[in-house]
Amino acid sequence: MAQYVVFNCVCLVVCSGRHTFTTTYTEINGQMIAGIPEISSVTVLDGQQIDYYDSEIKKLIPRQDWMKEFASGDKWKEYIEIREQVQQNNTINITILMEQFNQLHGVHTYQRMYGCEWDDQTNDSYGFDQHGYDGEDFISLDVNQLRYITPVPQGLITANTWNNDRAQLEFLQQYYRHDCVNWLKYFLTLKKADLEIRVPEVSLLQEDSSSPVMCHATGFYPSGVTITWLRNGQDDYEDVDLGETVPNEDGTFQKIFTLYVNPEEWKKNQFVCVVEHKGKTIRIILSEDEIKSNKRRWKMNQYFCVAEHKGKTIQ
Numbered sequence: 365m366a367q368y369v370v371f372n373c374v375c376l377v378v379c380s381g382r383h384t385f386t387t388t389y390t391e392i393n394g395q396m397i398a399g400i401p402e403i404s405s406v407t408v409l410d411g412q413q414i415d416y417y418d419s420e421i422k423k424l425i426p427r428q429d430w431m432k433e434f435a436s437g438d439k440w441k442e443y444i445e446i447r448e449q450v451q452q453n454n455t456i457n458i459t460i461l462m463e464q465f466n467q468l469h470g471v472h473t474y475q476r477m478y479g480c481e482w483d484d485q486t487n488d489s490y491g492f493d494q495h496g497y498d499g500e501d502f503i504s505l506d507v508n509q510l511r512y513i514t515p516v517p518q519g520l521i522t523a524n525t526w527n528n529d530r531a532q533l534e535f536l537q538q539y540y541r542h543d544c545v546n547w548l549k550y551f552l553t554l555k556k557a558d559l560e561i562r563v564p565e566v567s568l569l570q571e572d573s574s575s576p577v578m579c580h581a582t583g584f585y586p587s588g589v590t591i592t593w594l595r596n597g598q599d600d601y602e603d604v605d606l607g608e609t610v611p612n613e614d615g616t617f618q619k620i621f622t623l624y625v626n627p628e629e630w631k632k633n634q635f636v637c638v639v640e641h642k643g644k645t646i647r648i649i650l651s652e653d654e655i656k657s658n659k660r661r662w663k664m665n666q667y668f669c670v671a672e673h674k675g676k677t678i679q
């Protein structure tokens with residue numbers, strides 16, 4: 365279990381191995397529920413949300429800085445067009461489904477999860493397109509056999525209709541086998557290029573004036589970083605504690621190096637936190653002015669890996 369958790373955390377960030385690119389489309393019938401849009405969709409790349417759409421705003425919103433940049437370029441239109449095509453091809457109509465399930469009224473949901481996976485080691489890829497109704501599997505596309513299958517009798521009419529539309533099936537197969545994987549790879553390149561320029565932001569943090577001083581480096585990529593505390597130019601102070609390098613949600617990393625020192629000691633000596641990353645050095649001299657002692661601030665900046673399994677939480 366513990367190993368699985370570690371793997372899960374690292375996979376959000378390390379761009380190696382299996383990659384996933386998934387859009388989840390949700391539709392809720394009737395506009396009677398205040399505040400919930402009738403239609404919404406979210407696209408996620410390797411666990412990170414990259415765009416968002418809903419029927420209230422009627423616009424695709426980029427969710428990462430590198431996606432915003434992409435959204436101002438020429439390819440954005442192309443991306444929106446293919447998305448709309450795929451999303452409009454073979455969509456379930458809730459009203460018709462309600463009839464098939466003998467439901468006269470009530471709130472019902474239709475969810476569709478589609479996209480592709482690609483393994484950058486083996487170059488294997490596959491596409492998927494799964495439709496659910498009220499939280500149950502309703503119908504799904506077998507991209508290789510190129511036909512829709514359904515686990516419920518109510519899905520047969522839809523499956524037959526869709527299976528008879530050869531042109532749409534071929535369009536979707538082309539999308540899941542090729543276009544989808546190409547977009548996935550393209551977005552990975554954009555994400556990587558954005559990460560490559562990230563350098564550490566370094567700050568000194570302290571909960572209150574008698575607590576240890578933390579030298580906190582965050583937002584850097586790749587993960588290789590060296591942090592040292594120098595006392596009067598020497599790396600000989602022993603009351604220190606170097607934390608692990610941990611991933612941030614956006615693919616960058618952070619690390620904390622804690623210095624246990626009392627205020628009299630650090631006022632008599634010069635303590636400097638030195639952070640080295642990709643050949644660049646950042647130094648901060650320990651002084652009252654440099655310390656951010658806002659408790660809340662650094663707590664907010666801490667990221668935990670939380671995994672939940674059978675009601676148990678592991679951090």
Ligand SMILES: *[C@@H]1O[C@H](CO)[C@@H](O)[C@H](O)[C@H]1NC(C)=O
Pocket residue numbers: 457458459460
């Ligand atoms: C769904 O089907 C109903 C009943 O046939 C029809 O009135 C409605 O316009 C359809 N909705 C969409 C979005 O196609």
Ligand SMILES: *[C@@H]1O[C@H](CO)[C@@H](O)[C@H](O)[C@H]1NC(C)=O
Pocket residue numbers: 487
């Ligand atoms: C990976 O697979 C794709 C699609 O099948 C193919 O076009 C491409 O040439 C392959 N790349 C490598 C490096 O084998």
Ligand SMILES: *[C@@H]1O[C@H](CO)[C@@H](O)[C@H](O)[C@H]1NC(C)=O
Pocket residue numbers: 448449450452453530531532533535
């Ligand atoms: C759906 O698929 C067909 C292929 O039959 C394609 O020509 C069409 O443009 C697609 N999009 C929509 C919105 O129907």
